[in-house]
Amino acid sequence: MDLTFSERELAFRDELRAWLAANDPGPEPAEERAHYAWRRDFQRRLYEGGWAAVHWPPEHGGRGATLTESAIFFEELGRARAPLPANVLGILLGGPTLMVWGTDAQKDRFLGPILSGEEIWCQGFSEPDAGSDLAALKTRAVPDGDGWRVTGQKVWTSGAQYSKWCMLVARTDTEAAKHKGLTYFLMDMEQDAVQVRPLRQITGESEFNELFIEDAWIAGDCLVGGVGNGWKVALTTLMNERAGLAFFLQVRLRRMLDDLIDEAAARGLLEDDVVADRLGALHVKAEILRLTAYRGLTAIERYGQPGPEGSLTKWMWSDANQELAQVAADVLGPEALLQGTRWGYELMRARGNSIEGGTTEILKNIVAERVLGLPRAGRA
Amino acid sequence: MNFGFSEDQQTIKATARELLADRSPMARVREAAESGAADDDLRRELCELGWPGIAVPEKHGGQGLGAVELAVLLEELGYAVAATPFLGSVLAAAAIAHAGDDGQRARWLPGLASGELAGAFGGPALAVGAPGADVLVLVEGGAARVLAAADADVEPLATVDPTRAYGRVAGEGEPLPGDVAGALDRGAAAIAAELVGVCQRALDMTVAYVSERRQFGIPVGAFQAVAHRCAQMLLQTEGARSATYFAAWAADAAPDRLAEAAGLARAAAGTAATEVTGSAIQAHGGIGFTWEADVHWLFKRAQLDAALLGGGSTARIALARLVAGRAAA
Numbered sequence: 001m002d003l004t005f006s007e008r009e010l011a012f013r014d015e016l017r018a019w020l021a022a023n024d025p026g027p028e029p030a031e032e033r034a035h036y037a038w039r040r041d042f043q044r045r046l047y048e049g050g051w052a053a054v055h056w057p058p059e060h061g062g063r064g065a066t067l068t069e070s071a072i073f074f075e076e077l078g079r080a081r082a083p084l085p086a087n088v089l090g091i092l093l094g095g096p097t098l099m100v101w102g103t104d105a106q107k108d109r110f111l112g113p114i115l116s117g118e119e120i121w122c123q124g125f126s127e128p129d130a131g132s133d134l135a136a137l138k139t140r141a142v143p144d145g146d147g148w149r150v151t152g153q154k155v156w157t158s159g160a161q162y163s164k165w166c167m168l169v170a171r172t173d174t175e176a177a178k179h180k181g182l183t184y185f186l187m188d189m190e191q192d193a194v195q196v197r198p199l200r201q202i203t204g205e206s207e208f209n210e211l212f213i214e215d216a217w218i219a220g221d222c223l224v225g226g227v228g229n230g231w232k233v234a235l236t237t238l239m240n241e242r243a244g245l246a247f248f249l250q251v252r253l254r255r256m257l258d259d260l261i262d263e264a265a266a267r268g269l270l271e272d273d274v275v276a277d278r279l280g281a282l283h284v285k286a287e288i289l290r291l292t293a294y295r296g297l298t299a300i301e302r303y304g305q306p307g308p309e310g311s312l313t314k315w316m317w318s319d320a321n322q323e324l325a326q327v328a329a330d331v332l333g334p335e336a337l338l339q340g341t342r343w344g345y346e347l348m349r350a351r352g353n354s355i356e357g358g359t360t361e362i363l364k365n366i367v368a369e370r371v372l373g374l375p376r377a378g379r380a
Numbered sequence: 381m382n383f384g385f386s387e388d389q390q391t392i393k394a395t396a397r398e399l400l401a402d403r404s405p406m407a408r409v410r411e412a413a414e415s416g417a418a419d420d421d422l423r424r425e426l427c428e429l430g431w432p433g434i435a436v437p438e439k440h441g442g443q444g445l446g447a448v449e450l451a452v453l454l455e456e457l458g459y460a461v462a463a464t465p466f467l468g469s470v471l472a473a474a475a476i477a478h479a480g481d482d483g484q485r486a487r488w489l490p491g492l493a494s495g496e497l498a499g500a501f502g503g504p505a506l507a508v509g510a511p512g513a514d515v516l517v518l519v520e521g522g523a524a525r526v527l528a529a530a531d532a533d534v535e536p537l538a539t540v541d542p543t544r545a546y547g548r549v550a551g552e553g554e555p556l557p558g559d560v561a562g563a564l565d566r567g568a569a570a571i572a573a574e575l576v577g578v579c580q581r582a583l584d585m586t587v588a589y590v591s592e593r594r595q596f597g598i599p600v601g602a603f604q605a606v607a608h609r610c611a612q613m614l615l616q617t618e619g620a621r622s623a624t625y626f627a628a629w630a631a632d633a634a635p636d637r638l639a640e641a642a643g644l645a646r647a648a649a650g651t652a653a654t655e656v657t658g659s660a661i662q663a664h665g666g667i668g669f670t671w672e673a674d675v676h677w678l679f680k681r682a683q684l685d686a687a688l689l690g691g692g693s694t695a696r697i698a699l700a701r702l703v704a705g706r707a708a709a
Contacts, residue, residue, distance in 0.1 A: 001384065001386070002381070002382045003381060003630075003633075004633075068381050071381075258703070264704075273697055277693050277696050277700070280695070280700035281647070283696075287623070288648060291622035292619060292622045295383040301382075302384050365608075369607075371611075371614065372583075372610055373587070
């Protein structure tokens, strides 16, 4: 047991810190489009500095960072109040999926523009009737000449309005069993057959969209991992979804909590034991989240597979973040309930945390079945 | 950053798990609890193996290993809910080793390390191991003192946890002149480790039970209400474990981070253990409420260990003020 960073890790961190200090992303814009532009510009700078995808192997433009270095990268990004790169889905999900399943030609074609942010990626998995039960999806792809024609509807597609490519899972065989008739495609978003409609969230903004796909064209060389293999390919994407982000989110939570504790202290509220207890409870959750996330890395580095910790951190984070926003509202009073303020926004935005990227209920099912080995919950 | 145990630590863990499964099954715990007498055979065997001295410096007759090794042993003893006065002895030894003077160390540590002497640790209202102890460490108002049995007025307490002896203690003794706060933080890491073991056992017993027990034609563990309770138990167990390992590691390797790490362990482990073991009773249904089922030993041990550790609320309030102070500095 050694809960310090190695010399190599410290050198990595210091180099990154120096770079971030010299490349201050500036204040976070409140307006949605400006916010996106801020993230895109920052990705460009990351790319030019060689920091866009530290966990990618050097032959694809990464730094071949270890899991711990990758965790440090996201921690430092959060610490510097820098945004996630605009193409976070391409970098964390799309690229790594192609590295496992893609042909050499696909890697040559797609990886570079993901890294530079020239081509933004989105994820077309969920459908109105296939959310947690992803394999129930109905979007249909049929062969047509040397490609495919796709028709269907997708939902909760983050960043679709900015995207060039969509990681699309569609049904190619209606006769096969639920999980077996699926295929993974890369769909060009720049065609009339794909309509993007923003979904307005409870925050008032539109991070997510609906996609209406009507006879859209997918070229034959944009199929990933073989016909009928879509479920397996999609799982690779989903496995990657929860790994790196935990560290960024954990630091963001820590930073906001520190701000709240400072604010409470400045107003003399920490002398109230009830307030101090609630803030202390959040401190404990934030620190346990960080420690547990690092324990998860140890498990992967030692045993080659995630331990129980990996399944717990997203659940811990969403719980803690929702509690943080509520404590802020309770402690700071009406001013934390105003529109256009950080806490007023966070109070609304945090409700999505326990739904996006796997609901807490689904995470509990996963923990119960795959970590604890309990009998599978009854399903119709 | 590496949370893994060394090979030696893994060996200690595996050996302890195996030995305790054999020597201290629940039937033995029950026998000791019902008769009101500690399991003497087990105590003798643990002393022969040198367990009480695992973290005592070699020059005082111990094995000279660290807080992490001690935590590993305590986690397994908690897992077994072993009916042995081990915790009082190792807590007394840790306090004397860290905050005692040379005379106190020379006088008490060799006996505590070999197991020839039994130790007790706690406050005036509750000290673990007090009845029958040869040496007691008494904590009061941030100061600690060491008392020989002859100087201590011990009133045995019939607590809800009959697997171990506890008592009230009065008496003068002599102060531990060193770093008492550091000694208490080391004690907190050790108690938290026992609680993590208690949590893990409660979880394992519950998972086994709800996988077997059938109602409406299926195992009750297939119902999400039950399965999600088990998932919550895992979340709390692993959270307490993360904080506890951090505290044990800091005790040996990063004393400057120990105050905060021990605060986390105090805030996390007691609450986790009382909730996880309470949940274990609930998930066992009616059987869980009977004397015949063994889950109640875990709930009872959790209550007493949590009381020794100090209230979670006190720890959380202190942590919030510590963090605010750090930010202001």
